[in-house]
Amino acid sequence: MTNEPWWRGAVIYQIYPRSFMDANNDGIGDLKGIINKLPYIKSLGVDAVWISPFFKSPMKDFGYDISDYRQIDPMFGDMQDFDDLIAKAKTIDLKIIIDQVLSHTSDQHPWFIQSREDQTNDKSDWYVWAEANEFGGPPNNWLSIFGGSAWQWEPRRKQYYLHNFLTSQPDLNFHNEQVREAVLNNVEFWLQRGVDGFRLDAINFCFHDKQLRNNPAKAEEDRKGRGFSEDNPYAYQYHNFDNTQPENLNFVEDIRTLMDRYPNVVTLGEISSEDSLKAMADYTKGDKRLHMAYSFELLTPDGSANYIKQTAETLEENLTGGWPCWAVGNHDVSRVASRWTEGKNIQAKSKLYNALLTSLRGSACTYQGEELGLQESDIAFENLQDPYGISFWPTFKGRDGCRTPMPWSKNILNAGFSENPKPWLPVDSSHREYAVEIQEHQPNSVLTAYKTFLHWRKEQFALRFGNIDFKESDNQKLIFTRAYQEQTIMVIVNFSDEMLTMKVSDAHINLLEGHGFELPRLKSNSDKIELKPFQIAYLDISS
Structure with missing residues (x-):
């Protein structure tokens, strides 16, 4: 017997809602589609579902640019659909974790629309604004992950604003106490609706260096990025001042204080920094910060035994009571069945990686389609949706290749994802052979191996805890x-x-x-x- 909290050793199934199941046949997946597939998810043997953003958004970054934190975007459904999802999940003992994107908003959020008007309004200090340098250029050398300067000129205020991601994703000023309070109120809104936890997007990006000091240059041999293209100039700097600031740990503790008022909920932080393993340890230290954290350390091209061992051992050396969460794939990187297999022995390796991921110490996030052994899709330029890929084409094709619709059936329109003739991304024709309805009846399939292993693992406390x-x-x-x-x-x-x-x-x-x-x-x-x-x-x- 064990008294461990439910999230320790849990397997968390990530759903990218646009691509999971389309219930209203508009070509885009939705909350009702997820509800329809909850029995399938339960059958996998996972413990929880993490749903990527479904909040109101102009969708410049497909939901990671939020214009209203308390509204469901109509393309995904409405609040009744969400409440139904929570209720249905509880009846089958599945936990629901949702994304919270706290470091930035959409430029269409009412807060930003007001803040950009002038330097004296009530929200004027809610975002990171700075004067131009003496030549009229940006205030420092900080770069956006999506390419180019992290600063955008706003003519209304005659100042620059900070955006670590797209120009349409301005960064909030967490040095402002009112901002922190408002953000926490939005988080609590979803706790009150019954969610079981949060995956905190880019949580180490909330605070910036108040002095706006330049980041130091990085030597060419050290330009090894985590979670972004190697030809991205973002890798040319040590990001010492634009993220992972000391003040951020205090805010993380504020989040934990709020969470502790709601029994049995969990926080899972996404960490991407110069030393992500150390940051993971810092952000989960003791019982006053995040419950868990994961990084991009196993989302790299290197899936060798030595690298996995080195990564896990380094984290264990840094951890002081924290609990890790591992992932080998998500919606931001090429699929592990392509990244780590070199196109050989894909089925056998997919089975191996799924078992290994859930045998390491910690919890695990597994991305939709990994239970099928799906490979990366090759999306033609004219079909690209991801602004990241469009900017860096052709050396980097973006993230659309791991976001194509789930194949449910082999021989029907869009592999059973949607009855719309033109889904938001094309269904990969090669994925039809990996469809759920086929693999469910194959004793040696990746899906069968996935289910069998996870159900067996539930009884192996040593593997879980x-x-x-x-x-x-x-x-x-x-x-x-x-x-x-x-x-x-x-x-x-x-x-x-x-x-x-x-x-x-x-x-x-x-x-x-x-x-x-x-x-x-x-x-x-x-x-x-x-x-x-x-x-x-x-x-x-x-x-």
Whole structure:
């Protein structure tokens, strides 16, 4: 038995609502579509659903530019649909986590519309405004993640405003106490409607350096970005002053104080900084900050055993009581089935990555379609929607390739996503072979393996809550143990396309079954086991 909170060791299924299921056939997914598919989500064995933004928005960044934090955008439905979603999820014991985009708003938010009018109105200090430099240019060298200067001239005020993302996403001034209070009031609005938690978008971007100091230059060999294109000039700087400021930790504690008034809710922070693993530790330290955090450290092209081990070990060294959350994919990066497989052994590797992700210490976010082994889609330029991809084409095609509609059925219009002849993004024809209705009836499919493993994992407390200890590993294999109370499990992962023979003591050869993976072969009259290529094994080594 365990008294751990529900979110520790939870598997959280991320839904990108535009692309999940379209119930009203306008070509865009919606809340009713999610409601219709809740039984499917429950069948996966996940514990919670994280829904990307569905708030009122001009959709310049597809919902991450919010014009009203307390309204549902009509394209996704209305407040009754949301209330129905919460109620239906509770009846099947699924938690609902929603995005909160706190660091910036849309330029169509009433706060910004008022703030930009002049330098004396009631909202004049609600955003980050600054004077031009002596040459009329931006006040410093800060850059936008989406390319170019992070400053945009506003002729009404004759000042620049800060935007870490699109020019249509002005940054709020969190040094203003009124801003912090208003933001927290918006968060509480959704707590009162019954949500089980929040994924906090770019939470380390809320505060900026009040002195507006220039970021230092980064040497060419160090320009390795996290979550953005390598040819993006954003990688040319150390972002010491435009995000992850010390004051932000105080605001995080204010969020936690609010959350603690509502039992059994959770905060999951997205962290992208110069040292994301250290920031994750800082932002989850003790019991006064975020419950969990995740970073872009496993959303990179490197999915090797050595890199995964190094990343997880580095985080463990930094953590002081915090709880991690891992992700190998989301709506901002190319799909892991393309990023880590090099186009080879995709089905076997997809099964392996799904199991490995949920075997590391921490909770896990799994992105819609990963349970199917979906690969990145190649979107023609004329069909691109993502402003990021349009700006950086052709060297970087943006994020549309991981956002194409879910394939539910093979042989019907739009693979069952929508009856509209022209959905917001085209359905990838190659995804039809991976459709849910096909894989559900295939005993060896990625979907079947995903379901089998997650349901088995629910009974393995060591995998859900245990400490982690990495053993001898190399780029061919990864070995670690998870220990909780009376149970200790050894996990052996064969990353190679060759047989892996391992020597283990007699006491270790107690293979766990029921997880859906073929058991390794025990070599007769020896203390060795053999793992096939891309196989994972679980050994009970409890004393």
